[in-house]
Amino acid sequence: MKIIKFGGSSVANPENIQRVFSIIKEKLKEHELAVVFSAFGGVTESLLKIAQLAREGDEAYREVLQTLEEKHLAIVRQLISVQSQSTVMTFVKVRFKELEDLFHGIYLIKENSPRTLDYVASFGERLSAFILAESMQGQGLKTQFLDARDVIRTNDRFGQAKVDFEVTNEAIKNYFAKYDGIKVITGFISSTAKGETTTLGRSGSDYTAAIFAAALDAENLEIWTDVSGVLTSDPKLVYTAFTIPQLSYNEAMELSHFGAKVIFPATMQPAMRKSIPIYIKNTFEPENPGTLINGEVSPGALIKGISSIPNVSIVTVQGAGMLDSTVGTSRVFKALAEAKVNVLLISQASSEHSICLAIKTQESYLAKEAVEKEFFYEIKSGEMDKVILLHDLATVAVVGENMKHNPGASGRMFRALGRNNINVGAIAQGSSELNISAVIPQPDLQKALNALHEAFFLSENKVLHVFLVGVGLIGQALIKMIANQQQKLRGDNELDIQIHGMANSRFMAFHEDGFDLSNPYELSDSDEKTDLNKFIRTMEEMNFSNTVFVDCTASQDVAELYTKILEAKVAIVTPNKKANSGSMDQYRALKKLAKKRGVKFLYETNVAAGLPVINTLQDLMLSGDRVIRIEAVLSGSMNYIFSELEKGDPFSEVVKKAKELGFTEPDPRDDLSGMDVARKILILGREAEQDLEFDSIEIQSMVPEDCQNLGSVPEFFEVLRTHDIDFAEMLKVAEAKGERLRFMATLENGKAKVGLNSLPIAHPFSGLGGSDNMILLTTDRYKDRPMIIRGPGAGADVTAAGVFADVIRIGNYTRE
Ligand SMILES: NC(=O)C1=CN([C@@H]2O[C@H](COP(=O)(O)OP(=O)(O)OC[C@H]3O[C@@H](n4cnc5c(N)ncnc54)[C@H](O)[C@@H]3O)[C@@H](O)[C@H]2O)C=CC1
Ligand SMILES: N[C@@H](CC=O)C(=O)O
Numbered sequence: 001m002k003i004i005k006f007g008g009s010s011v012a013n014p015e016n017i018q019r020v021f022s023i024i025k026e027k028l029k030e031h032e033l034a035v036v037f038s039a040f041g042g043v044t045e046s047l048l049k050i051a052q053l054a055r056e057g058d059e060a061y062r063e064v065l066q067t068l069e070e071k072h073l074a075i076v077r078q079l080i081s082v083q084s085q086s087t088v089m090t091f092v093k094v095r096f097k098e099l100e101d102l103f104h105g106i107y108l109i110k111e112n113s114p115r116t117l118d119y120v121a122s123f124g125e126r127l128s129a130f131i132l133a134e135s136m137q138g139q140g141l142k143t144q145f146l147d148a149r150d151v152i153r154t155n156d157r158f159g160q161a162k163v164d165f166e167v168t169n170e171a172i173k174n175y176f177a178k179y180d181g182i183k184v185i186t187g188f189i190s191s192t193a194k195g196e197t198t199t200l201g202r203s204g205s206d207y208t209a210a211i212f213a214a215a216l217d218a219e220n221l222e223i224w225t226d227v228s229g230v231l232t233s234d235p236k237l238v239y240t241a242f243t244i245p246q247l248s249y250n251e252a253m254e255l256s257h258f259g260a261k262v263i264f265p266a267t268m269q270p271a272m273r274k275s276i277p278i279y280i281k282n283t284f285e286p287e288n289p290g291t292l293i294n295g296e297v298s299p300g301a302l303i304k305g306i307s308s309i310p311n312v313s314i315v316t317v318q319g320a321g322m323l324d325s326t327v328g329t330s331r332v333f334k335a336l337a338e339a340k341v342n343v344l345l346i347s348q349a350s351s352e353h354s355i356c357l358a359i360k361t362q363e364s365y366l367a368k369e370a371v372e373k374e375f376f377y378e379i380k381s382g383e384m385d386k387v388i389l390l391h392d393l394a395t396v397a398v399v400g401e402n403m404k405h406n407p408g409a410s411g412r413m414f415r416a417l418g419r420n421n422i423n424v425g426a427i428a429q430g431s432s433e434l435n436i437s438a439v440i441p442q443p444d445l446q447k448a449l450n451a452l453h454e455a456f457f458l459s460e461n462k463v464l465h466v467f468l469v470g471v472g473l474i475g476q477a478l479i480k481m482i483a484n485q486q487q488k489l490r491g492d493n494e495l496d497i498q499i500h501g502m503a504n505s506r507f508m509a510f511h512e513d514g515f516d517l518s519n520p521y522e523l524s525d526s527d528e529k530t531d532l533n534k535f536i537r538t539m540e541e542m543n544f545s546n547t548v549f550v551d552c553t554a555s556q557d558v559a560e561l562y563t564k565i566l567e568a569k570v571a572i573v574t575p576n577k578k579a580n581s582g583s584m585d586q587y588r589a590l591k592k593l594a595k596k597r598g599v600k601f602l603y604e605t606n607v608a609a610g611l612p613v614i615n616t617l618q619d620l621m622l623s624g625d626r627v628i629r630i631e632a633v634l635s636g637s638m639n640y641i642f643s644e645l646e647k648g649d650p651f652s653e654v655v656k657k658a659k660e661l662g663f664t665e666p667d668p669r670d671d672l673s674g675m676d677v678a679r680k681i682l683i684l685g686r687e688a689e690q691d692l693e694f695d696s697i698e699i700q701s702m703v704p705e706d707c708q709n710l711g712s713v714p715e716f717f718e719v720l721r722t723h724d725i726d727f728a729e730m731l732k733v734a735e736a737k738g739e740r741l742r743f744m745a746t747l748e749n750g751k752a753k754v755g756l757n758s759l760p761i762a763h764p765f766s767g768l769g770g771s772d773n774m775i776l777l778t779t780d781r782y783k784d785r786p787m788i789i790r791g792p793g794a795g796a797d798v799t800a801a802g803v804f805a806d807v808i809r810i811g812n813y814t815r816e
Helices: 014-028 043-055 060-079 082-109 114-138 165-178 204-215 249-257 265-273 325-338 361-374 376-381 409-419 442-457 473-492 532-542 562-567 584-597 614-622 636-645 651-660 675-687 713-736 796-814
Strands: 002-006 033-037 143-146 182-186 189-192 197-199 220-225 246-248 278-282 291-294 305-318 343-348 354-360 388-399 426-429 435-441 462-469 495-503 508-510 547-551 571-573 627-633 739-748 751-760 772-779 787-792
Touching (some): 002 014, 002 204, 014 033, 014 060, 014 114, 033 114, 043 060, 043 082, 043 114, 060 082, 060 114, 082 114, 114 143, 114 182, 114 197, 182 204, 189 204, 204 220, 204 265, 249 265, 249 291, 249 305, 249 388, 305 361, 305 442, 325 354, 343 426, 354 361, 361 376, 388 442, 409 435, 435 442, 462 473, 462 532, 462 796, 473 796, 495 532, 495 796, 508 532, 532 547, 562 571, 562 584, 571 796, 614 675, 614 772, 627 675, 636 651, 636 713, 636 739, 636 772, 651 713, 675 739, 713 739, 713 751
Parallel strands (some): 002 033, 002 220, 143 182, 246 291, 462 495, 547 571
Antiparallel strands (some): 305 354, 343 354, 388 435, 426 435, 495 508, 627 772, 739 751
16 A cells, blocks of 8 residues: 655646646556545635635635635536536535635634634645545546545644544544545544544645555555655755755654755654655656655765755853753753744853854744743843844754764865855754754855755865856957866866856846856847846855856956955956056955955966966965066067067057957057056066055056047057058167067066067067067076066967966865
């Protein structure tokens, strides 16, 4: 014998009901069955709502009741053939007439006792199970409708009645011995010895099914619902959550205590006592094996699932009065029990001076009142403090029997939370080592769940969630690189990089599961106009763990958002120099903020694209070196322009070519004016721990005066042409001296200079061609011969590769 139970969503409408019938018919091929039904979806809520309206004297109750009757009659019409409809129609109409009288009574006497409400609610299952039994009969199945009030005996605690198992088990066995056919049973309802209708409380229909399974020593119990079993975490918050194939009874109970909603612990008890396996299955995906809950502890994974409870408060009771812990603690719990406050988690410091309780926020005020009343005199005398409430919190719990005697689970849990800057307010671990739970800030809940899910279930693959602003030359090259390397990184590096948000100056788009990079997304297809604040808001709302904001623009507006981004504990990677070349105070503030928030702010490509200049300088400084002098060619475009000029092409053409090759800034005047190089030497100076402001840099501009204030770049090129001859002349003068023109930056004694230099052929910079950069670092340690870093310092690929390397660095940093 199998007991199968279908919840309200499974029987919400005729289409779903037909699915249920198919499942039943399939099962009947191999097993004897008894079926428990909940009320049709939404019916119990409607009945209770009508009772409330009637009690409030609101005549609208009649209309809602009529709609409910029509809903049932419509189901009858659709499920039962015209010839067989009349008995069922009469059954339904008689029940609704009774309900009408009942509600009229409530309307008149304005009273809704728990006893009345139980009776009202009972109609939901009585109607659904009867209609479904008749309908199954119509489909050729031999059924026997059973109103569970005839067999389940309870006390008179209306709303949450306690079952008398001795009487109930006997009655069930007798009933099953007496009647043939598939028993179609009302869930949720029961009765007292006096015949008063009672209900079994939350998830009462599951409980009904478990009671029957235990009484009949069923082979197993199947709970059919609208999700595919118990998932590793809440799928609305963790998109990678998956079905747990098997759970022990203890694991299932622990998961549901901490918020997993599929099964309610009390309902499992009767089946658990008899070691009856419970399957949680999905009516809408019957082929999915779902979750098996039984007495076994399956080997393997350290934990089975992660559950959470939102809207939690910490209630702290403290003071010398607690020092006699046996008395203090017991008085706290007595007061809470009397106030019917449910305690989710308890944490007590070894000093026994205080006790910390996690309680649902809506009950926390009651808890405070109850405890302060209990300790009234101690608080008055100063022996105890007033109860402290801390709100806007949530609990997360990792659950699994394999944590028992296996070190590492708590380390992994708190490392994952710590790496994601999630503050832990209280911790508890039962001595059974079945769960470790922590209280965290509510706004961090989704991030925490994802971080834990990754740490425990996807630990081989660290997921990095990227939000990219600036999908121009560098941004596009970066996307291509990530797309090409995605598989390899997943395999060899166990790093999964997903892009969830993209924006250029016109449009933005988001993808919760990550864009499919093998199929490039065109931002122009998005109908969402770029709004940078909204971009950041959406990124925050997605609340992923390990989030990286990548800025591939040259925009000041984007740079100004960095503070907000770092405040949100999101890492930043950028080739954009604007933020680091603002004021010294701002530069320091960003670094300080990143450190404070524990997130990375990486900008290796601010100087010399992908060449390792900034990291090298930082390493030198960290290891105690001191920079004496920096001499450098820091502009790929300017080096290209002046070295190509030597081949005889006109200056304006060479500049155009540098732009086409992706060496220049979006506006090439930023290069020619020396501004871009000035920003770079400023950043290098600051990395060398020197206090430098942009205004102090001596800059020689190569932009002719009449080109400076022109609007568009094409206009600029037009006018620049008229100066080709001047640049050709400049080159001629240098060549006549046997020298080369190179655009250089120097920093010495706190003074930075940027400009064009005529250099002897033997100078190391004279040999530089193409977009090459060269940086000579003279330091205390590299005094006789400077350290040299040389290579291509501009271009889409080398820059994107540098940005990519910074992103990967963050992936490695966030790894356990
Ligand atoms: N080209 C190179 O070799 C190197 C470039 N860089 C830096 O990389 C950055 C990007 O350069 P490119 O890709 O060449 O520029 P680009 O002009 O090709 O692309 C810039 C992108 O940013 C977007 N954008 C601009 N302002 C925006 C705003 N306010 N909001 C949203 N999107 C905005 C544009 O729509 C475009 O998609 C610049 O900061 C540049 O200095 C750094 C090292 C080398
Ligand atoms: N425009 C720059 C590239 C980025 O920094 C250059 O020419 O070097």
